[in-house]
Structures are given as structure tokens and as C-alpha cells.
Amino acid sequence: MIINEKLINLQVNDRTKEAIIQELAKMACEEGRIGDVDAYVKAVLKREDEYSTAVGFGVAIPHGKTNAVKEPFLVFAKVQSVEWNALDGEPVDLVFMIGVPEESAGSLHLKILASISRKLMKEEFREGLRQSKTPEEIMKLLKSSDLGI
Amino acid sequence: MKILAVTACPTGIAHTYMAAEALEAAAKKKGYEIKVETRGSVGVENELSDKDIKEADAIILACDTAVPMERFYGKKLVNVSVSEALKGSDQLIEKALKASVFTKSNLVDDVSDLKEQRSSGRKGFYKHLMNGVSFMIPFVVAGGIAIALSFLIGGYNGFEVEGSIAAFLMGIGGGGGAFGLMVPILAGYIAYSIADRPGLAPGMIGGAVAMQLNSGFLGGLVAGFLAGYVVVLIKKYIKLPKSLQGIMPVLVIPVLGSLIVGLLFFYIIGTPVGAINTAMNNYLTTMSGSNAIVLGLVLGLMMAADMGGPINKAAYAFATGTLVVGSGTMVMAAVMAAGMVPPLGLALATVLFKNKFDLYEREAGKAAWVLGASFITEGAIPFAAADPIRVIPSIMVGSAITGALSMAFKATLAVPHGGLFVFFAIENLVGYIIAILAGTVVSAVMLGFLKKKVEA
Incomplete structure (x- = not known):
């Protein structure tokens, strides 16, 4: 599974993107998805420097493709209106953090990430995420969204 | 309306697909047909076919990595970063429909760069x-x-x-x-x-x-x-x-x-x-008959030999020199006519023998008409550079015929430049036009015979 309840955190209190990325990376590490947290965070922040992954509509998708990642994963978090240099200038409240190993075997998880990315562009999907109160509800929404999860 | 797009980003995980989604949604809203090729880490998906490209009204490239471009020659195209597509996919579609046609590069610009390079060299x-x-x-x-x-x-x-x-x-x-x-x-x-x-x-x-x-x-x-x-x-x-x-x-x-x-x-x-x-x-003013024709032939060969290089300029400077007497000369007329023929011959060839020229050359052919008509021999260089062994002899023969005929018809010209735009200053305009047409047609036909078919 690319995501499970333990990779969902609906109450992250950090107020900067660096702290948020660090926090979410720790979660992924505890689940055994990341070997080297520092290396992963470094890769993600480097990607952020190229240009912000806050794509608008309150959504950010920080991601890193690095061998610090042991197994592909997706972390979902709700945050409190964080400034993220978004393309539309609005603060971010939904974060999908993605980790993929450099040489990823099989492309199934990549396809899932691609379809989530597409899905995030849709208003109803984002509203559904915002309405969900528990990790279980989020999982239910993801599973019912025809993403292959 | 049919819009095509290609999206790609460096990691190929998220933006590629989000941009694709945004473009699809924006096009749907406008009632346009759209197909988006995504080049992400999954690989190339939904690849655009030749048929798609042929039918398309405009192409949008929202890419932060290099993607194959040759397939879009001759199409309206905008090329932006992937974030542009996320920011304003609506405006991007409108921009694409108004975009200029994509060619390898523009012939007129190429030629002026070339002239600059030559003069600085x-x-x-x-x-x-x-x-x-x-x-x-x-x-x-x-x-x-x-x-x-x-x-x-x-x-x-x-x-x-x-x-x-x-x-x-x-x-x-x-x-x-x-x-x-x-x-x-x-x-x-x-x-x-x-x-x-x-x-x-x-x-x-x-x-x-x-x-x-x-x-x-x-x-x-x-x-x-x-x-x-x-x-x-x-x-x-x-x-x-x-x-x-x-x-x-x-x-x-x-x-x-x-x-x-x-x-x-x-x-x-x-x-x-x-x-x-x-x-x-x-000698020049009294010259007539076979001497004049031979001179025209030689000048014609020189004008086409290096298309604006030293040999061409030597013939040209000589012709300009003949004008100092203050009236039109046959030499000036022959040199201008011969200098117009190479681009004109190539332009005609791209129309008559479409399968012998690639898409870029066929596009460039349109500009070559204008360059030829304006007496800018350099307009032939991009064609000659691509296939010198077949192109240069063809245009030399055409220009030589034009130079010789112009002399034979005793056309004269008192202005050293301007091509079509100074035709009013030509004596025996009918003969002059015949001379130019003859050389143009001969060049084009020779090109048609000599050049090989281009793989489609």
C-alpha cells in the first residue's frame, strides 16, 4: 500500500514548510518507508527550490525521488494555512508528500501518484479531503476515488 | 478546435499530470477537443500520433525538460514551463491559438545572422x-x-x-x-x-x-x-x-x-x-553579341557560386563600378538578375518537388520567394548548406542562363540593388523578366532531378 492510516496526519501544527516536510518525513520513516530522513528532506527541499510544489487551490505536493526512500509512499496531512510560495499566492492547507526511490521497480505506484495528481485538480476531491475528519475517512475517500489504491 | 499538449516536469511525478488535468479541464470548458501527452516517470503516455498533429489547430508545450519538437514543425505552438499550465490553463489555450507557426528557425533571421557573420569574418x-x-x-x-x-x-x-x-x-x-x-x-x-x-x-x-x-x-x-x-x-x-x-x-x-x-x-x-x-x-558599353553573353554567363556563375560570399561580391562590385558612368548598364542588370535566381529557383523547387524537401525547407521556401525577389542571394544558403553538392550546381546553372539571357536581351539597369522593387528602372523589362524566369525554372528542374527524396 502506498498510503495507510499511519501515513495520514490531520493535525500538523508546524507553521513552516521546512518543519512540515521534516515532520512528515519522520512519519514515513517510522513506517519503514525512508532509510535516511535527512537525505530525503534535502532532496525534497532541493526540488522545492527549483520552483514551489504548491500548485494552487491550497494544495502542496512536496516530493523527492531519492534512494533514501526504501519503498514508495504517500503522506497526507492537513496543516494550518501555511505560506508555501504557491503559484496562485494562496496559503496551503492540504499537503501530499511523495517519496519514490531513484530506481523504482514497477510503475504501479507511479501511476497511482499520477492519478492522485490529476484528481487534486478537481474541486470535489479537494472538498472531500477537507471535509474528512479522521484518517479512516481519508482512506475511504482515496479508495473510492478510482485511484488504484 | 483541436488542441494538443505535452506536459513534462523534472521528477515526472506530479506536475506533469496536474498540468495535463488543468489543460484538459480548461479545454473542455471552452468546448475544444484536447489530447495531452504526458511524459512523466511512468513513461510517455497518451502519445500524440501523426494524425493528431496533422489535425491540431495549436500545440501547447508545458515542459521543464526537453521533449521531441521536430514533429511540430509547421504548427502553431507555445512553449512554456509546466507551472504556467497550472497557473492559467485558460489563457494558455488562447495564447496557443494565436501563436506563431513553429519552424526550426526563421529563414529571414537565419539569413541576416549569416550576413552579419560573414561581414564580421x-x-x-x-x-x-x-x-x-x-x-x-x-x-x-x-x-x-x-x-x-x-x-x-x-x-x-x-x-x-x-x-x-x-x-x-x-x-x-x-x-x-x-x-x-x-x-x-x-x-x-x-x-x-x-x-x-x-x-x-x-x-x-x-x-x-x-x-x-x-x-x-x-x-x-x-x-x-x-x-x-x-x-x-x-x-x-x-x-x-x-x-x-x-x-x-x-x-x-x-x-x-x-x-x-x-x-x-x-x-x-x-x-x-x-x-x-x-x-x-x-568595351562594356559597346560590347555585344557573343562576348556580352559569355560575360553574362560568367557573372551569373559567380553570383551563384557562393551566394553572397567573396566571389559573388566581386562580380557585384564590378557591376556597381560600371554604373559610375551615370547610366544603366547591361552588366548591372545581368548581375542583379543572376543574383535573384538562386532563392527563386529553390522556392519554385520546394513547390514543384515537395517530396525532395523537408518540412523546414518547404516553410523556408516561402520566405525564399521574398528574399529572391529582393535580390538577397544569401536566401539560398540554408538550402545549399544542407545539400551543397546538388544545390550549388543547380543554382549556378540557372544563374548563368539568366545572366547570359539578360545580356542577350540587352536589358540595362541603373540601380545597384532592390530586385523586384526597382524593375521600373530597367530597360527592356520583358526580356529581363524572361531571363529571370528561365533561370528560375532551370534551377528548379535541375534541383528536382538531382535532389533525393526526403524520408517523410
């Missing part, structure tokens, strides 16, 4: 000569056209009527005006090229002296080079004390330089150069 004698010629040409064009207009309005003797418009036009263009300045400007700017600013005055004055001695264009060349090197020597050997150095450029060089050049001309050089010049002009 010139060296020595040739560089100095071309500097003089390029400064002289506007004077010849203005003068030649004014004279042609005088003839057009008042007939051949019209300018003799005092106070008439024909007389005024002749005053502007003729020996008292623009044509009188031709040789001094030529000589002055050859000297300028050799010796910088201080060369200008001795050069122009030397040119004016050469005119008085009837040594024409040839005399101007000699005066320009002489003045240039005389000034270089003065600068090298005459050393004034520091306090007096300020008078070098304003007093010593102009006076001494002009006196040396002028007196050399009057006492020694002027007479032989004048004699050669007169003999040459007499």
Missing part, C-alpha cells in the same frame, strides 16, 4: 573593399532611382529643360548629386576601414580627384587604398611632441594625406588608371 583587402562598397551602395541606389525617375517623367532629354521636375531629379541623382558622391564615398570608406577616422578625408578627397581624371570606380578603389595606407604611414612615422599631438588628426593628417594622394594621382597614377577605366567602360 572578412579580412584584409576584401574587408576594406566591402566596407567602401557597402557605404557607397545607398548613394548609388538613391541616385540611380532619381535618375530613372527623371527619365521616366521627362524622357531621355527631359532633364535638359531648366526648372523642370526631370531636371531637379537629375540634379539630385546625377553627377552633381548622388552619383557625384559615389566614388568619393567609396574611396573615403575604404581608407576609413584601413586607417580609421583619419583616413576618411584623404580618402574622399582622393576619390574626388580620381573623378576629375575620369578614372571612375577603378580610380576610387586605387585612391581609397592609397589614402588608407598613406595615413597609416603618416601615423607611424611622423611623431610630434606631446603638446602638439592634438593637431595630428585635424591638421597634419588631412592636409598631408590629401596632398600626397592628390598629387600622386595628378602626376603619376591618374592617367594610366583613367585610361584603363575608359577602355573598360568603352
